Amino acid sequence: MNAPFPFSARTLRRTCVVLGLAVLAAACGSKAEPKPVAGGLNVAPYVLDLDEDSATLCWVSAAPMASTVQVTGPQRVRHFGDRAHRRFHRVELTGLQPGTDYRYSVADIHQAVLSTPTDDRHFRFAAFGHVAGTQSPREYPVEALPNALDDFGAAFGLCCGDITYYTSVPGFAEAFFGPFQDYLATRPVHVAPGNHDGGFPQQRGFDYTAFRTMFPHDYGNADEGAYHTFTRAHVRFIALSYCPDRKDGFVRQLAWLESVLEADESEFVVVFFGGANPPQVGYDEDALFGVLAKHEVDAVFCHDGSGVFQTEVQGIPRFHIGTSGTGVRSFHLIDASPYELRVRLADTTRRMQGHLWSIPSQRTKSVVRTVENGARIDRPTCARLHFRGVSTPRTEFDGVCIKIDWPHERTGVLQVLWTPEEGPDLERKGDGAYYRCRLLRMGTPGTHEFLVSLPRDEPLTGKTYTVKDLVLRIDNAPNSEPVEIETLVQELSLVRNG
Secondary structure (H helix, E strand, O other): OOOOOOOOHHHHHHHHHHHHHHHHHHHHOOOOOOOOEHHHEEEEEEEEEEOOOOEEEEEEEEEEEEEEEEEEEOOEEEEEEEEEEEEEEEEEEOOOOOOOEEEEEEOOOEEEEEEOOOOOOOEEEEEEOOOOOOOOOOOOOOOHHHHHHHHOOOOOEEEOOOOOOOOOHHHHHHHHHOOOHHHHOOOOEEEOOOHHHOOOOOEOEOOOHHHHHHOOOOOOOOOOOOOEEEEEOOEEEEEOOOOOOOOOHHHHHHHHHHHHHHHOOOOEEEEEEOOOOOOOOOOOHHHHHHHHHHOOOOEEEEOOOOOEEEEEEOOEEEEEEOOOOOOOOOEEEEEEEOOEEEEEEEOOOOOEEEEEEEEEOOOOEEEEEEOOOEEEEEEOOEEEEEEOOOOEEHHHOOEEEEEEEEOOOOOEEEEEEEEEOOEOOEOOOHHHHOEEEEEEEEOOOEEEEEEEEOOOOOOOOOOOOEEEEEEEEEEOOOOOOOOOHHHHEEEEEEEEEO
């Protein structure tokens, strides 16, 4: 026979209320401290920003200490920071070389290796949201998310807010910096604050003081909000704070956003912010997306705590990415290339969806040269168009623009091949003389326009080169309808960006 429960329902309710208030006070109280980690630190060193020639490291110490970092690079040891004692540390590492590994050390214990990026326009990043906030009881552990990002090779992350439940330094440390410690030691996660990151539970309104302390970026406004921007190669990223913490703060944020977009010349612009619970006052979605559409922003990522879905606002694809409704902590992987962003859905079980969204470049290109052609059809089901005598140095153009009519309902696959001028260190014959550049899909009848980039250096020799010939070939054409490709290709031209 079971023993009687030792508390009455009334006593149990009172106990729960008292415990709940105690937890809330502990989380929000100014005297609360994160649990210590090794070396006398409350928060281990993390990469705040990472550029081709610089990096910014931050950490939180249990007691005031000097802000010094030892960095070991190629044949050289350097020291950064100063001897002033403080608890919240921000040290910028300057004079670094692109594409180079650097080992850094803080407090003689915390060591990691970070790799500076290059201007290569091929890279992968991740977008996710709702790391903490309101959690599902069947959620995978938070630690599974950074491990998956690392396994998928995400060079950095975009986080669309809610990295804690109660806004406080201990809250950020426990819910975000702890689980992401190893990932953040080598690469950044740029966080756009959600409603849980701005003074939650907002008893006195939104307050980004704690958030800005832990993420000391060069913000667009020194006194309010938490919005900033950065670039990686040819992509401009903009983090917004959709919950204003000052009267008319959102209006000032939109003015800053417009000034950034007006001056930007990047191939792509990606905006990200929180968004599960928009405030009743201040946030203006119509005005925000009006600015984004005016400047042809390419994609928006925001979080929704209930799951993952996609919408479109004023012609701009908006990807909602939250974890509470997915269990397996879904996220987006984005592969950037010179003229395309490819978005896939993945999760912490290491599944990656075969379906993807393709976001092509919208930027205007100037034509360097329109290429003439000589053509032949190899066989009825495979049309091949050979552009001979291109003979143009790769340094004189950035990409190839193809305009082609596709009359069929069935999807056609367009292959783009090219061959360099031969030299003493490069002799390739027959079909082996051609590199395949891209597979392009024509899924609907109509005129399709594609932008294709060629490598900056010859893949085998690593040297600059001259493009000798270009070849377009259509595969997967309907057998009953032979393709005469010379009547379908409207234009092939070499173009420059900008």
